[in-house]
Amino acid sequence: MLKFLIEKEFRQIRRNKFLPRMVIGMPIFALLLFPLVANFSIKNINLTVVDNSHTPYSQRLIHKVAASGYFRLVNVAADYEAALYDVEQDISDIILEIPPRFEENLVNEQSADVLIAANSVNGMKGGLSSMYLSGIVQDFSNEVREEWVQTGTALKAPSMEIVPMYRFNPFLEYKYTMVPAIMMMMLAMITGFLPALNIVNEKEKGTIEQLNVTPVGKFQLIISKLTPYWLIGFIVLTISFIVAWVFYGMVSVGGYATIYLFSAVFVLAFSGFGLVISNYASSIQQAMFMMFFFVITFIFLSGLYTPVSSMPGWTQIISRISPLRYMVEVLRSVFLKGSTFFELKWHFMALCSFALFFNAWAVVSYRKRT
Amino acid sequence: MTKEKIIIAEHLTKNFGHFTAVDDISFEVERGEIFGFLGANGAGKTTAMRILCGLSNPTSGKAMVAGYDVATKPEFVKKNIGYMSQKFALYEDLQVWENIRLYAGIYGMKDKDIAVKTEELLLKLGLANERNTLVEALPLGWKQKLAFSVAIFHEPAIVFLDEPTGGVDPVTRRTFWEMIYEAADRGITVFVTTHYMDEAEYCNRVSIMVDGRIDALDTPENLKRNYQAKNMQEVFYHLAGKSTRKAD
Amino acid sequence: MHQFLAFVKKEFHHILRDRWTMVILLVLPILMLILFGYAISTEVKNTKIAVVDPSKDVVTNAIVEKFKVNEYFTVAAYVGDFQQVEALFNSGDIKMVLVFSENFHENLMHKGGAQIEIITDGSDPNSAKAMQGYASSIIADYQQELFNITKVPYQIKPNVRLLYNPTMKGAYNFVPGVMGMILMLICAMMTSISIAREKETGTMEILLVSPLKPVYIIFSKTIPYFILSLVNLTTILLLSVFVLKVPVAGSLFALITISLVYIFVALSLGLLISSIVSTQQIALLISGMVLMLPIIMLSGMMFPVENMPVILQWFSEIIPTKWYIIAVKKIMIKGLGFAAIYKEMAVLAGMGILLTIVSLKKFKFRLE
Numbered sequence A: 001m002l003k004f005l006i007e008k009e010f011r012q013i014r015r016n017k018f019l020p021r022m023v024i025g026m027p028i029f030a031l032l033l034f035p036l037v038a039n040f041s042i043k044n045i046n047l048t049v050v051d052n053s054h055t056p057y058s059q060r061l062i063h064k065v066a067a068s069g070y071f072r073l074v075n076v077a078a079d080y081e082a083a084l085y086d087v088e089q090d091i092s093d094i095i096l097e098i099p100p101r102f103e104e105n106l107v108n109e110q111s112a113d114v115l116i117a118a119n120s121v122n123g124m125k126g127g128l129s130s131m132y133l134s135g136i137v138q139d140f141s142n143e144v145r146e147e148w149v150q151t152g153t154a155l156k157a158p159s160m161e162i163v164p165m166y167r168f169n170p171f172l173e174y175k176y177t178m179v180p181a182i183m184m185m186m187l188a189m190i191t192g193f194l195p196a197l198n199i200v201n202e203k204e205k206g207t208i209e210q211l212n213v214t215p216v217g218k219f220q221l222i223i224s225k226l227t228p229y230w231l232i233g234f235i236v237l238t239i240s241f242i243v244a245w246v247f248y249g250m251v252s253v254g255g256y257a258t259i260y261l262f263s264a265v266f267v268l269a270f271s272g273f274g275l276v277i278s279n280y281a282s283s284i285q286q287a288m289f290m291m292f293f294f295v296i297t298f299i300f301l302s303g304l305y306t307p308v309s310s311m312p313g314w315t316q317i318i319s320r321i322s323p324l325r326y327m328v329e330v331l332r333s334v335f336l337k338g339s340t341f342f343e344l345k346w347h348f349m350a351l352c353s354f355a356l357f358f359n360a361w362a363v364v365s366y367r368k369r370t
Numbered sequence B: 001m002t003k004e005k006i007i008i009a010e011h012l013t014k015n016f017g018h019f020t021a022v023d024d025i026s027f028e029v030e031r032g033e034i035f036g037f038l039g040a041n042g043a044g045k046t047t048a049m050r051i052l053c054g055l056s057n058p059t060s061g062k063a064m065v066a067g068y069d070v071a072t073k074p075e076f077v078k079k080n081i082g083y084m085s086q087k088f089a090l091y092e093d094l095q096v097w098e099n100i101r102l103y104a105g106i107y108g109m110k111d112k113d114i115a116v117k118t119e120e121l122l123l124k125l126g127l128a129n130e131r132n133t134l135v136e137a138l139p140l141g142w143k144q145k146l147a148f149s150v151a152i153f154h155e156p157a158i159v160f161l162d163e164p165t166g167g168v169d170p171v172t173r174r175t176f177w178e179m180i181y182e183a184a185d186r187g188i189t190v191f192v193t194t195h196y197m198d199e200a201e202y203c204n205r206v207s208i209m210v211d212g213r214i215d216a217l218d219t220p221e222n223l224k225r226n227y228q229a230k231n232m233q234e235v236f237y238h239l240a241g242k243s244t245r246k247a248d
Numbered sequence C: 001m002h003q004f005l006a007f008v009k010k011e012f013h014h015i016l017r018d019r020w021t022m023v024i025l026l027v028l029p030i031l032m033l034i035l036f037g038y039a040i041s042t043e044v045k046n047t048k049i050a051v052v053d054p055s056k057d058v059v060t061n062a063i064v065e066k067f068k069v070n071e072y073f074t075v076a077a078y079v080g081d082f083q084q085v086e087a088l089f090n091s092g093d094i095k096m097v098l099v100f101s102e103n104f105h106e107n108l109m110h111k112g113g114a115q116i117e118i119i120t121d122g123s124d125p126n127s128a129k130a131m132q133g134y135a136s137s138i139i140a141d142y143q144q145e146l147f148n149i150t151k152v153p154y155q156i157k158p159n160v161r162l163l164y165n166p167t168m169k170g171a172y173n174f175v176p177g178v179m180g181m182i183l184m185l186i187c188a189m190m191t192s193i194s195i196a197r198e199k200e201t202g203t204m205e206i207l208l209v210s211p212l213k214p215v216y217i218i219f220s221k222t223i224p225y226f227i228l229s230l231v232n233l234t235t236i237l238l239l240s241v242f243v244l245k246v247p248v249a250g251s252l253f254a255l256i257t258i259s260l261v262y263i264f265v266a267l268s269l270g271l272l273i274s275s276i277v278s279t280q281q282i283a284l285l286i287s288g289m290v291l292m293l294p295i296i297m298l299s300g301m302m303f304p305v306e307n308m309p310v311i312l313q314w315f316s317e318i319i320p321t322k323w324y325i326i327a328v329k330k331i332m333i334k335g336l337g338f339a340a341i342y343k344e345m346a347v348l349a350g351m352g353i354l355l356t357i358v359s360l361k362k363f364k365f366r367l368e
Helices: A002-015 A019-037 A056-067 A080-088 A102-109 A123-148 A175-205 A207-212 A218-248 A257-280 A284-301 A313-319 A323-337 A342-365 B045-052 B074-079 B096-106 B111-125 B140-152 B170-185 B220-226 B232-240 C002-017 C019-039 C058-069 C082-090 C104-111 C125-149 C171-201 C203-208 C214-242 C252-276 C280-298 C310-317 C320-333 C338-367
Strands: A045-051 A071-077 A094-098 A111-119 A161-167 B005-016 B019-030 B034-039 B060-065 B081-084 B158-162 B189-194 B205-210 B213-218 C047-052 C073-078 C096-100 C115-121 C155-163
Touching (some): A002 A019, A002 A218, A019 A175, A045 A056, A056 A102, A056 A123, A080 A094, A102 A111, A175 A207, A175 A257, A175 A284, A175 A323, A218 A342, A257 A284, A257 A323, A284 A313, A284 A323, A284 C019, A284 C280, B005 B189, B019 B045, B019 B060, B019 B189, B034 B045, B045 B158, B045 B189, B074 B081, B096 B111, B140 B158, B140 B170, B213 B220, C002 C019, C047 C058, C058 C096, C171 C203, C171 C214, C171 C320, C280 C310, C320 C338
Parallel strands (some): A045 A071, A045 A094, B034 B189, B034 B205, B081 B158, B158 B189
Antiparallel strands (some): A094 A111, B005 B060
């Protein structure tokens, strides 16, 4: 009996004009577009300078900042008010104000202050850009000191060298973190939404009733609904890998077998979840909204875009119920770091539990009889 | 010799909250009968039929269909029945032969048998050329005949038809009923709901539901005699006129 | 007028009857706000670090102590050599290693060549940079303390002022984006689906034979979603202010005005979509793919527009949500008023009018 049901599901998918194109098109589209868009690097920071000092040294400082590559000098304002207007209108992101007696203070009192005011609506950007600018000012401070303090072999100031290095991704390319994230997102969306819509569609058309009146068992029905999407999951994953290789030159450090194995379980879990939703929804609209609701939550809680470790405690606990979280970690670990199955065995256990849980729920919540 | 009772309903009741859709109905249907289940819209016919098919749980009362209790053994019931709903419920995006194959397989027929019987059926229905046509492309009358044929493809003991001739012209309705007669001749009991009163004349026996109750159950001839009516239409007006329930 | 109200009432009934969708529409913004406000933070906290310290002297201990005390870091391991570090990195247990050079204190004070390597797990560049940044500033702090103690001459000290959001709360950046998205979702997506549904079930024709002008029928369909979006706007603002502590620093009146204009634009987008589709599924797909996806990606609600390739930046100019978000940030977070948002107001109003005219034209064409 199962054979006939599965046959029917596949036939319907093939007949569908939209589905096959979407399954192939969406991953490609997302993988090409998202990395272009999802670039959080802090660069080309627009700077407005207020120079109340007009001395060679203030000029030097300004030049140093402008030449640093981080900042783009967009305006020189007459006073702080004018500079603030720039920030209000998003013409610039940060202000450097050099006070009137800058050079005199430095010479006479051996210290001078400058003001850095950064637009912190985006807290991260504000924080980091002010840090960069501070760093440049301090560098300048050290330069000036070297020029002015002529001492012999004794060190003018105790200074340590900080050497930043990056593991696994030496040039901090975003694609290494984005591409796996997008792959997972596509996999989740496609294998989650489609089964959900499937059953609801049959409900709306009335064909589900025809099935309910036959001896088809709940278990068989659910399996027949799962199977095609399971296969689609593999297709989506393979397409993603190909795009990653062709367009980004990214190849999995840890090989692909492990990833496929984990994905097999993950798709089972996620599709099961989609089927659960479709059992409770009575219209396509409802199903779409419910899925959207949950998928958004899962995506954001899974560490796709922001690390789980920086979430507050209670959120981290909730993120444990997102199967995506485990899969993302697995994908990143295997793809980027070459982790093995055994290093990730707890993740496998977790995913298996999810698959069992959601599919059992799907079978139980399917009503052949009202 | 009494014929086997293929449907036995005893004090069947279905409540939805405070609303009693099916109100303590009791009746029997014999094997091979064409049993018409009449009533106005909202009288409770479809609800009652859904209970008999195992699609809905009765609130109280009992029903035995094909020898099994619908409340406790619905899956056994389903093995022995066929069903055709108002919406026809064939898969529009599957071809004619694919639909036949699916349902035949679900009811346990073997591949070889399915292939052979499919060809026979297509010839009989005159759909041999439409084998590979998508169901959504078929005209309404053909869909209807196909749906019925699929419902009895596995030769069930009973076939339930829920308003099968809705929206179709009288000629097509007549040919459809010929198919029903043929099935009944083969021993398939036909349980059909309809609100076309002329179709009532085609049935062996007829029951008329009003406000959830069965107000009349007999052969068409007897009903016409008892209510001094020229046709079933008049019988119906007489009974349904007393109805207090409006269709929703 | 009486007829118009009757139609509006009917629309409300449709919506109220679909309980699940209603619930989700009202709960979704709350959920998103809480998600974005609390859970998602581009701040990187509780980074587990390991320390490789061959010197173990006063200075290195002092520096490590500063890391221990700092809430962004947890010193998880003292490691003797580098091999162990590899293993820790691989299993993901630690994300950063501090490696001090030998004879640190001596080199620092007398000879030069004191070096700290900060090795960060670069799998996620965002976090990596943030972690580096924090680590550098902790060390820079220590450096400054050292300067003060050793009385280093000729210091130029930067005073840093973080404008509008001194505590660097992530919510400030996200809340306007969530507002933009939710309002568009409700007004454009739901309206278009609702009208498409009527077309699909054929009830549209029934409506059209009523004595009410088609234009009014269409408008009657937008009213309930307008009200729904006002409810959501209020909920979002209340939540932002009282739960997420993102205040409305500027003119509330300006905020409401620009929101109304934006809602107008969103509703007219919904009308436009529904005028060109014939089934719910297509309405859903178009609103989803052609509308929501570009909005999420290009409006600046999640990804900074200034970092995108130029073509995409141009694209982002025609997305109404982008203008709305800029205006909301100006009002809510920068504390400005009407005068500052005249540009956004004009652009949005223009978009709204244009879209309305186009969709009405399309409707007239279709209906006649």
